[in-house]
Amino acid sequence: MNALWRLALASAWNRRLSLGLTLLAVLLATTLLLSVERIRQAARDGFAQSVSGTDLVVGARSSPVQLVLYSVFRLGEATNNLSWDSYRKIAADPAIAWSVPLALGDSHRGFPVLGTTPAYFDHYRYGDRQPLRFASGQVFSGIFDAVLGAEVAQRLGYRIGDQITLTHGDGGLAGMEHADKPFSVVGILAPTGTPVDRTVHVGLAAIEAIHLDWVGGTPLPGFSIGADIVQKFDLTPKSITAFLVGLHRRVEVFRLQRKINEFAGEPLLAVLPGVALDQLWQTVGIVEQALQAVSWLVLVVGLAGLMATLLAGLNERRREMAILRSLGAGPRHILGLLLLESGLVSLLGAFCGLGLLSLFAASGDGLLQRFGLAALPLAPSPAEWRLLGLVLACGTLVGLLPAWRAYRLSLADGLTPRS
Amino acid sequence: MAIRIDDLLFRWRAAAPPAVRLEHLAVAAGRSLFLHGPSGAGKSTLLNLIGGVLQPERGRIELLGQALGALSAARRDAFRADHLGFIFQQFNLLPWLSARDNVLLPCRFSRRRRQRADDPAAAAARLLAALDLEPAATAAPAGELSVGQQQRVAAARALIGRPEIIVADEPTSALDAARQDAFIELLLGEARAAGSALVFVSHDLRLARHFDDSLALAGGEA
Numbered sequence: 082m083n084a085l086w087r088l089a090l091a092s093a094w095n096r097r098l099s100l101g102l103t104l105l106a107v108l109l110a111t112t113l114l115l116s117v118e119r120i121r122q123a124a125r126d127g128f129a130q131s132v133s134g135t136d137l138v139v140g141a142r143s144s145p146v147q148l149v150l151y152s153v154f155r156l157g158e159a160t161n162n163l164s165w166d167s168y169r170k171i172a173a174d175p176a177i178a179w180s181v182p183l184a185l186g187d188s189h190r191g192f193p194v195l196g197t198t199p200a201y202f203d204h205y206r207y208g209d210r211q212p213l214r215f216a217s218g219q220v221f222s223g224i225f226d227a228v229l230g231a232e233v234a235q236r237l238g239y240r241i242g243d244q245i246t247l248t249h250g251d252g253g254l255a256g257m258e259h260a261d262k263p264f265s266v267v268g269i270l271a272p273t274g275t276p277v278d279r280t281v282h283v284g285l286a287a288i289e290a291i292h293l294d295w296v297g298g299t300p301l302p303g304f305s306i307g308a309d310i311v312q313k314f315d316l317t318p319k320s321i322t323a324f325l326v327g328l329h330r331r332v333e334v335f336r337l338q339r340k341i342n343e344f345a346g347e348p349l350l351a352v353l354p355g356v357a358l359d360q361l362w363q364t365v366g367i368v369e370q371a372l373q374a375v376s377w378l379v380l381v382v383g384l385a386g387l388m389a390t391l392l393a394g395l396n397e398r399r400r401e402m403a404i405l406r407s408l409g410a411g412p413r414h415i416l417g418l419l420l421l422e423s424g425l426v427s428l429l430g431a432f433c434g435l436g437l438l439s440l441f442a443a444s445g446d447g448l449l450q451r452f453g454l455a456a457l458p459l460a461p462s463p464a465e466w467r468l469l470g471l472v473l474a475c476g477t478l479v480g481l482l483p484a485w486r487a488y489r490l491s492l493a494d495g496l497t498p499r500s
Numbered sequence: 501m502a503i504r505i506d507d508l509l510f511r512w513r514a515a516a517p518p519a520v521r522l523e524h525l526a527v528a529a530g531r532s533l534f535l536h537g538p539s540g541a542g543k544s545t546l547l548n549l550i551g552g553v554l555q556p557e558r559g560r561i562e563l564l565g566q567a568l569g570a571l572s573a574a575r576r577d578a579f580r581a582d583h584l585g586f587i588f589q590q591f592n593l594l595p596w597l598s599a600r601d602n603v604l605l606p607c608r609f610s611r612r613r614r615q616r617a618d619d620p621a622a623a624a625a626r627l628l629a630a631l632d633l634e635p636a637a638t639a640a641p642a643g644e645l646s647v648g649q650q651q652r653v654a655a656a657r658a659l660i661g662r663p664e665i666i667v668a669d670e671p672t673s674a675l676d677a678a679r680q681d682a683f684i685e686l687l688l689g690e691a692r693a694a695g696s697a698l699v700f701v702s703h704d705l706r707l708a709r710h711f712d713d714s715l716a717l718a719g720g721e722a
Contacts, residue, residue: 084608088594095596400591406553407588408609409581411574495553496586497544497669 085410089418092401093425096394103383103390104426104433110383111434111472112441114376115465119438121369122464123457127208129358131275132325134206136334138357139163139171139341140323142348146364149357152183152323154276155193158251159185162320167346172324174340176333179204182321184288187247187259192233194247194281196288196318202228204327207275217241218268224287224316225308228268232278239266245281247291257299259291262308286316326351380472384479387426391419391483395490399498402491415491419484420477427476431469435461501562502665502697503527503550508559510542510549519545522559525715529664532688532698534708537717543701546717547669550699551584552576564664581610585658585696587668587687592654595643599633599653600624602642606660613661620660627656631686647674648683655687662694669701684710 093100132138132153140148141161150156172180181204184196195201199220202213218241221228229239239245243266249257264283272278290311294301306314328334334353341351402415442457461469490498508522520542527533537543548554549561552568553576561568564583568576585606593602603624607614617623628638631652637645642653651671658666668687672680684700688710691698700711708714 084605088605088608091596092594401594403588404592404594404605406577407551407580407584407586408605409577410609411577413574495548496551497548497588 085405085414085418086421088405089421092398093422099390099394100422100426103387104430106383106386107427107430107472107476108434108437110376110380111431111469112437113379114468114472115435115438115461116441117372117376118465118468119442119457119462121372122462125362125369127274128362129355130208131358132205132207132354134204134210134327135325135354136328136331137326137338137341137351138323138354139326139349139351142350145350145352145357146361148323148350148352149354149361151185152325153354153358155185155195155280159322162322163324163347163349164320165318167344167349168321168324170346171341171344171349172326174337176328176330176337177326178329179327180324181205182285182318182324184285184318185322187249187288187291188251189233189245189247189281190237191251192230192279192281193251194283194288196283196285196321198285201282201325204325205277207273207277211273213273213277214271216269216271218266221267221282221284221287223267224284224290224311225262225264226267226284226287227264228270228282229266230270230278230280230282231272233281234266234269239269241266241269247281247283249295261305262291262311285318285321289316289318290314380475383430384427384475387423387476388479388482391423391480392486395483395487398487399490399494402487403494403496403498406491406494407496412488412491416484416488419487420480423480423483424473424477427473427479430476431472434472435465435469501526502529502531502564503699504560504562505550506560506562508549508556508561510545510554510556518542520549520556520717522546527665527697527699527713529697530692530695531713532691532700532711534711534714535699535701535717536703536705536708536714537701538703541717543717544669547586547667547699547701550665550667551586552580578610581606582612583664585660585663585666587651587654587658587666587671589670590647590650590674592657593642593645593650595641597642598639599628599642599645599649600638602653603628603656603660605657606663610661613663615661617661623660624656627659627690628653630690631656632682648679651675651683652686655683655690659690659694659696662696664696666691666696666698667701668698670703671700672702672707673704680704680707681710 138148138152140152140159141163143160147157151159168182179200181197181201185193187194202220205213216231227245233239244263245266246263247259249259270277293311293314294304294306328337338351341349405415439459442459503526505522505525508520509518510520511518535543545554549556566579571579604620607617607620614620633649633652637649642650645653654671672683675683684707688698
């Protein structure tokens with residue numbers, strides 16, 4: 082029956098237009114399904130690795146998701162600060178290897194400003210424990226030095242030595258410029274694909290200095306302290322927004338978390354960033370599920386098209402089937418023919434779909450980075466292989482109905498189709 | 501005996517009237533039988549029974565001494581490929597294959613037919629020429645040929661590899677009278693040359709004169 086299979090290919094080639102369009106539908110549906118899976122995975126990985134190598138994030142008591150939102154993603158505002166004293170006391174715990182204070186609240190042309198210490202550049206990790214790297218320049222050392230994230234520098238066209246001024250708050254209110262105390266850019270970081278790219282980094286003392294002549298969030302009228310004399314003041318901060326903690330031994334993390342959460346001085350919250358990031362992802366997970374649902378629907382449409390094409394083709398193929406039967410083909414061969422056809426279309430569709438996605442992943446880097454995504458992996462994940470298998474199984478299943486109908490028809494028609 | 505049928509009964513459903521009831525039918529090797537009957541007389545059903553596609557409720561069909569009922573469905577399919585050639589009313593050909601490839605189909609499906617054809621390509625060319633098909637037409641897709649040409653290609657396909665039995669189901673109904681006679685004479689000549697028994701089914705009694713024997717079917721009975 083070898084001849085039969087070659088004839089089947091010739092027959093399929095004869096119907097190449099309708100089968101080709103069906104193949105295209107299955108192919109695109111597969112591409113969509115796999116793309117959603119791959120982008121979803123990449124987005125989740127990128128998200129979960131926005132901060133790594135940090136054991137605890139500590140802030141004033143609020144919800145873990147909120148704490149991570151403002152301390153890691155620099156979105157929204159802290160409802161409360163925590164005092165410098167509390168920070169000093171907790172940071173003195175012998176289990177703590179390093180701690181980095183974070184002070185947020187100012188901005189530069191819409192980009193958040195982070196007040197921190199030089200230790201930030203040593204200890205902050207993202208992705209697979211990658212450290213921050215300088216594309217040019219170095220860490221701030223003077224009071225009015227600033228280090229820019231890659232996106233800030235690129236979007237605003239800043240270079241080393243440029244002067245920038247900070248704005249109080251998120252820049253939503255006019256006349257809140259710290260115009261009297263300009264900063265000079267001393268360093269620009271390499272891109273990370275994390276919120277660091279969107280951040281302007283300055284020293285903690287700088288945050289203190291620009292607010293010396295401010296009270297309650299506004300400048301004191303008729304009173305100003307010049308940039309040249311701020312050093313005569315004590316620039317130790319009274320409070321900070323949050324701090325990051327790294328431990329000598331990770332096993333200590335729950336003990337220290339409990340200790341901070343029960344801290345007597347003021348209500349604090351310590352969270353494991355991975356756990357909080359997962360929680361945060363859950364809240365955006367509905368979008369992910371909607372995308373998946375849509376891609377499954379598209380696959381259903383594609384496979385329904387395959388079934389419709391095969392069923393519609395059956396009537397005009399009754400003659401062909403009768404001829405094949407007169408040449409010695411049995412009904413089971415007719416069944417096999419139809420299954421082979423649907424199987425081939427789904428197999429080709431599935432693997433060409435994977436190929437198209439690989440092409441997209443290989444060439445689409447720039448596109449993806451615009452959405453803040455790291456480059457897509459080129460190789461399919463086990464989850465994608467499972468999806469591919471599922472597409473194949475569904476495609477074969479879809480072929481069963483037309484195949485069964487062809488089997489019945491060829492049994493009933495025998496050598497003389499009644500069409 | 502090429503074909504021998506005894507006490508045959510076939511019904512589509514248990515309660516239905518007989519579609520075919522045949523006391524006795526025999527066709528010797530190399531002979532031709534004209535099977536006549538109005539439409540609905542059970543002619544096509546009988547051909548399906550001879551082809552081993554349908555199974556009788558009762559009775560015995562013996563082809564070349566082999567009882568079909570003793571064979572499995574798969575063996576009947578293989579037997580059909582090896583020993584039987586079919587010509588249908590029309591649309592006999594796979595339209596996307598050339599006339600020549602259509603003729604060669606039985607040799608692809610049956611090793612016996614291939615061996616008996618000796619050199620299948622030469623046999624196909626000889627048959628097509630003998631059946632008056634212009635050489636230019638043999639390479640064209642079969643779907644582009646005229647109905648008359650298509651029927652001659654179908655005849656060549658039934659004849660290739662010299663099967664012992666050729667079954668033709670109203671093969672001339674789409675042809676005009678002059679071409680009918682010419683086609684039947686060509687078919688009979690080639691069947692005789694191949695030593696094949698020919699069963700020719702038609703509702704048109706005027707064609708009976710071409711054949712050795714004749715049998716009328718009516719209401720499923722001879």
